[in-house]
Amino acid sequence: MEYDHIRAVDPDVADALEAEVERERDTLEMIASENFVSEAVLEAQGSTLTNKYAEGYPGERYYGGCEHIDTVESLAIERAKELWGAEHVNVQPHSGSQANMGVYLAVLEPGDKILSLDLTHGGHLSHGHKVNFAGKLYEVEQYKVDPETGYLDYDEIYEHAVEFEPDIIVSGYSAYPRQVEWERIQEAADAADAYHLADIAHITGLVAAGEHPSPVGVADFVTGSTHKTIRSGRGGIIMCDEEYADAVDSAVIPGMQGGPLMHNIAGKAVGFKEALDPEFEEYAAQTVENAKVLAETFQNHGFGLVSGGTDTHLVLVDLRESHEDVTGKDAEEALEDVGIVLNANTVPGETRSPFVASGIRAGTPALTTRGFDADDIERVGDLIARTINHIDDDDVKAEVAEEVQALCDENPLYE
Incomplete structure (x- = not known):
């Protein structure tokens, strides 16, 4: 990739950008x-739309000169409706967290109640963690997965909802490897007379491709990120029935932000068009298959998995079951040394700090985009296990690093 114009103005930034391209090419991205x-999405996100303010919505802007902006945003909206079957879509949130904020502002008042999954059990900061805006503005209680099975306990969620009487229940998670039964969460919401927000940030692409059941038409609100399994412009999205459209749109602007990032929305539009191609369904299916193979490979090496496997794009390893003295951070750093990039992650029953953690989270979306098939993923799983099993052996790590480079060369990125 060329950065000639940047280099002419700012060589330091150009050097960093080129180094990042090389890092992505020469490592296995498994976050x-x-x-x-x-x-195509990169071009859209780096386009001249970054020059334009466009506060408001298509046909109702506060500034002039927005006719082409309106075209792009309208395309993004219509394509999102087709992908997920939603009645109303807002593509302006800058992130999945801001999409959640938009829903909260639309239907909650400060001090209202949120029921959501505990962060250490797979939830997200924006679902009500005490250090996040949601935890500071609202009263939050959290449910957990079953400590024995690693699965959501829907009966417990129902009972918790009836007792707590939340104003909104949040489903959808950032480190839960199993399919979510949206209807069961909706039953709890109905029993508590609460709204239901389904956050599909991680599984937007899997839902669009039919690889995971959809909460659209079940939950009152569906939010997501547009740059994870859907591979579109970086940002967030809110979907809802038409009855909530005005409240959501007003919450986004003027409620929480001004001008939308139109270059990012252009990236969303282009990425959504790509996702409407039948080949995207093949990609999503391969992503899930690759995750299952990765889970099986880890189990063959004696690693314990939260919930015993996966239905989605990610695998959550509990290192305490096989490597009691190896923390998630230890594993993350050792793997990055050999060119495998993933993250330390808390696990149910966590006793360590989130910065250290007892588990690792590994995902297959990026490697699948590079063309990795099940055989490749099995090799990757073997390399991860080999590194963790010999975490202090520099000779083994050097051998693994060579094999990682070979895999990268076999599946080139941005040629």
Whole structure:
């Protein structure tokens, strides 16, 4: 990739950008929330739309000169409606967290109640963690997964909802490897007379491709990120029935932000068009298959998995079951040394700090985008296990690093 114009103005930034391209090419990206967008999406996000303010919505802008902006945003909205079957879509949130904020502002008042999954059990900061805006503005209680099975306990969620009487229940998670039964969460919401927000940030692409059941038409609100399994412009999205459209749109602007990032919305539009191609369904299916193979490979090496496997794009390893003295951070750093990038992650029953953690989270979206098939993923799983099993052996790590480079060369990125 060329950065000639940047280099002429700012060589330091150009050097960093080129180094990042090389890092992405020469490492195995396995952070479950990351992916590689196409060069078409990159062009859209780096387009002249970054020059334009467009406060408001298509046909109702506060500034002039927005006719082409309106075209792009309208395309993004219509394509999202087709992908997920939603009645109303807002593509302006800058992130999945801001999409959640938009829903909260639309229907909650400060001090209202949120019921959501505990962060250490797979929830997200924006679902009500005490250090996040949601935890500071609202009263939050959290449910957990079953400590024995690693699965959501829907009966417990129902009982918790009836007792707590939340104003909104949040489903959808950042480190839960199983399919979510949206209807069961909705039953709890109905029993508590609460709204239901389904956050599909991680599984937007899997839902669009039919690889995971959809909460659209079940939950009152569906939010998501647009740069994970859907591989579109970086940002967030809110979907809802038409009855909530005005409240959501007003919450986004003027409620929480001004001008939308139109270059990002252009990236969303292009990425959504790519996702409407039948080949995207093949990609999503391969992503899930690759995650299952990765889970099986880890189990063959004696690693314990939260919930015993996966139905989605990610695998959550509990290192305490096989490597009691190896923390998640130890594993993350050792793997990065050999060119495998994933993250330390808390696990149910966590006793360590989130910065250290007892588990690792590995995802397959980015490697699948590079063309990795099940055989490749099995090799990757073997390399991860080999590194962790010999975490202090520099000779083994050097051998693994060579094999990682070979895999990268066999599946080139941004040629």
